[in-house]
Amino acid sequence: MAREDSLSCKYGYTLPKDPTCNLLCSWTATDPSTYLIRGKTYLDDRKKIKAKGTLMEMVGADWLRSDKREDDLGGRPGGIVQKYAAKGGPEFFFIVNIQVDLLLESGEYFLSDQTNQTKKWQEKQEKQAAKVTETKRKREEAFL
Template identity: 30%
Template sequence: MREGSGERMHAVVPVRGEEGMEGKGREREEWVREVREGGSLRNVELESEGEHGWASPGAGLFMARGVNYFQKKVKTPCEGTLMKPLGVDWLRSNGRLDHVLAHPENRVMQAFEEKASGEARKSSFIMAINLQVPGKEHHSAVFYFVTDEHIAEGSLLYRFIHEDDAFRNSRFKLINRIVKGPWIVKAAAGNHAACLLGKALTCRYIKGGNYLEIDVDIGSSTVANAILHLALGYVTTVSVDMAFLIESQTDEELPEKLLGAVRIAQIEMEAASYLEAVPESVSAAAHNQPAFQSGLYWRKFGKSLSKLGHGHGSKNGRIDVDEGEN
């Protein structure tokens, strides 16, 4: 199912022209609006000076592999996204929050199940990216994206959803862009740096009937953990754009398009919403989903940042960065 151009490899076939979510009826608008406006992080304007919020940066702000990348090795502004930002949750808990979409109190699935129309239930697909932050109190930054368009069989997005974890790990990428922050954060985290999260960190992929959740264990890399805790020390002064994408590795998969992108603006640690951690078997049963046992535990926080820039790209060394992205 790999026939056709690069555009088709990424194809998300429109259901009703370019109307998107807003053209699908009052019920669908209601559940989407509730998710976007709810949560501990408020939805703010992209260029506003608002603090403790999230916004939707355009795809063109990120450099990605264009149609001639494998011949010229030159990246170009990304041309679009495969999914739309739905909302962001900043959560704290008494334990690591795994499989948040199956949590009995997950507000996104509650809104979807209670207020989405029958048509929306059939056509909508949700992706949740759960960045798990270890510490004395566990935190999670959860980014929700949605598409209400048919995902073409054989497209790169379709394959990412349906193929195995080895495929996903080889493709799941993050591009960060520090919009505002002190030089020490920019130096440690890099700017416009691209990282294959599936290779740098432990990622768990949980597939439901109408969603895919990716739980990213920041604690699985001492360096990533150290960088994140450094950034959290300046969190109220930092704004960062994060774009997630499925890496294209052949000509027919080009040009790259983002899964989605979110800007996080000057969040407040203490403002995180509390969510009680529950056993995976309990949360899965709440949504009639199979239980996924992680079998992995948090690693201890690195003693210092002295390891930055060292190692060989393993999960205990530096985070591998796509050197073509500057």
């Protein structure tokens, strides 16, 4: 019996998320603080700091068995990206496609939460507009 047949993996399906790491053929996101990154003062002190968050969130993983190259994972009918696209949201995906051997491929899907980024940008713009309005008001009062 081949190794891949002895595991309870279903090739061609999205793997389940398992934060406990108890399931075979599953995935989980890593705590960002386990990564050391260059901080603002790195060029001066050469010290790295713990990451506080991620730029993108991992939202899924596929394990594929195919007799041909699978180049368009985002366009696969019924795939993770297509499910998000059906909802009509503004999400942006970054897909890592790794060909393990001639028959096996792994696909990891990372999602940029544009909604949160857009909301933060809008809040910043509103604060800036309020500050400009207050500055104008104070300037006008000073000239009266």
